[in-house]
Amino acid sequence: xxxxxxxxxxxxxxxxxxxxxxxxxxxxxxxxxxxxxxxxxxxxxxxxxxxxxxxxxxxxxxxxxxxxxxxxxxxxxxxxxxxxxxxxxxxxxxxxxxxxxxxxxxxxxxxxxxxxxxxxxxxxxxxxxxxxxxxxxxxxxxxxxxxxxxxxxxxxxxxxxxxxxxxxxxxxxxxxxxxxxxxxxxxxxxxxxxxxxxxxxxxxxxxxxxxx
Amino acid sequence: xxxxxxxxxxxxxxxxxxxxxxxxxxxxxxxxxxxxxxxxxxxxxxxxxxxxxxxxxxxxxxxxxxxxxxxxxxxxxxxxxxxxxxxxxxxxxxxxxxxxxxxxxxxxxxxxxxxxxxxxxxxxxxxxxxxxxxxxxxxxxxxxxxxxxxxxxxxxxxxxxx
Numbered sequence: 001x002x003x004x005x006x007x008x009x010x011x012x013x014x015x016x017x018x019x020x021x022x023x024x025x026x027x028x029x030x031x032x033x034x035x036x037x038x039x040x041x042x043x044x045x046x047x048x049x050x051x052x053x054x055x056x057x058x059x060x061x062x063x064x065x066x067x068x069x070x071x072x073x074x075x076x077x078x079x080x081x082x083x084x085x086x087x088x089x090x091x092x093x094x095x096x097x098x099x100x101x102x103x104x105x106x107x108x109x110x111x112x113x114x115x116x117x118x119x120x121x122x123x124x125x126x127x128x129x130x131x132x133x134x135x136x137x138x139x140x141x142x143x144x145x146x147x148x149x150x151x152x153x154x155x156x157x158x159x160x161x162x163x164x165x166x167x168x169x170x171x172x173x174x175x176x177x178x179x180x181x182x183x184x185x186x187x188x189x190x191x192x193x194x195x196x197x198x199x200x201x202x203x204x205x206x207x208x209x210x211x212x
Numbered sequence: 213x214x215x216x217x218x219x220x221x222x223x224x225x226x227x228x229x230x231x232x233x234x235x236x237x238x239x240x241x242x243x244x245x246x247x248x249x250x251x252x253x254x255x256x257x258x259x260x261x262x263x264x265x266x267x268x269x270x271x272x273x274x275x276x277x278x279x280x281x282x283x284x285x286x287x288x289x290x291x292x293x294x295x296x297x298x299x300x301x302x303x304x305x306x307x308x309x310x311x312x313x314x315x316x317x318x319x320x321x322x323x324x325x326x327x328x329x330x331x332x333x334x335x336x337x338x339x340x341x342x343x344x345x346x347x348x349x350x351x352x353x354x355x356x357x358x359x360x361x362x363x364x365x366x367x368x369x370x371x372x373x374x
Contacts, residue, residue, distance in 0.1 A: 014346055180255045
């Protein structure tokens with residue numbers, strides 16, 4: 001065997017082994033490992049802490065008392081997302097969003113906030129609100145509930161039934177995202193062929209001596 | 213030695229071609245069925261993001277998209293009889309969307325090129341490292357053999373005394 005051919009035969013496996021090793025390294029640096037894609041929704045109380053949600057530490061308050069919360073949406077979807085936070089008014093009995101079936105709550109919609117959120121970024125939504133007025137029907141049911149959210153007034157005719165004497169309402173916050181295939185908003189988001197949802201609720205009571 | 217060089221050159225070319233084939237294609241705008249202009253723009257912006265645009269590049273697009281959302285809110289709040297203002301806002305929305313789409317496609321093309329170049333550099337570096345490693349191995353082996361020969365030649369044979 002010629003010495004050069006022998007050298008080639010010796011060096012070729014070494015070269016191939018090294019090539020394989022280094023190209024695996026190069027491949028590992030260029031690909032993005034698959035990770036779970038998700039969105040987070042949270043509500044913080046006064047001062048941006050996970051407490052002090054209500055004035056005087058009680059979820060029972062009077063008409064005209066202002067409440068300051070901060071809603072937050074964190075985008076970990078790996079792509080920019082068009083996100084909507086829908087605010088709904090529920091009572092004690094109305095259904096909440098269904099995590100298993102990924103269906104929204106049938107509670108009436110008060111308002112929604114929409115924004116594009118970059119990947120790995122947080123969208124902070126100041127949420128100042130108060131109950132500005134309500135009317136009662138015969139039998140003590142609330143007929144119209146007027147809320148002011150971020151200086152916008154929303155009047156809800158026939159809100160979910162609630163007696164003024166023992167009335168527990170809740171604000172339900174649902175996270176919706178824009179689905180480019182549907183060309184519409186969908187509740188939650190899709191990850192690995194499964195629809196996930198994120199929602200929150202915060203209860204409040206109107207004090208019996210409600211009106212100022 | 214010439215054959216080794218030829219073999220290395222052949223393998224280098226093969227790796228280079230493979231690295232080129234593995235590159236992602238440039239992102240182009242595509243109309244989605246009968247989808248609205250808005251939906252198409254959202255798609256294009258998401259494609260731009262997935263093609264490797266930097267957060268700073270994306271921030272500009274997102275800011276403009278949020279301007280569109282504000283204009284849309286303004287449009288929704290305008291009374292139907294305010295036709296002039298409604299037409300103005302609508303035109304502004306369309307103009308901004310067209311601008312965003314164009315910019316998104318341009319950024320996506322740049323990002324794709326950048327990503328391709330990064331991949332090319334990474335794979336070429338792997339190849340160069342393999343070639344360098346082989347050369348080091350070759351000369352290392354030569355040196356090792358020389359050292360062994362030198363050691364063997366410098367050996368002293370001592371016979372045990374009887």
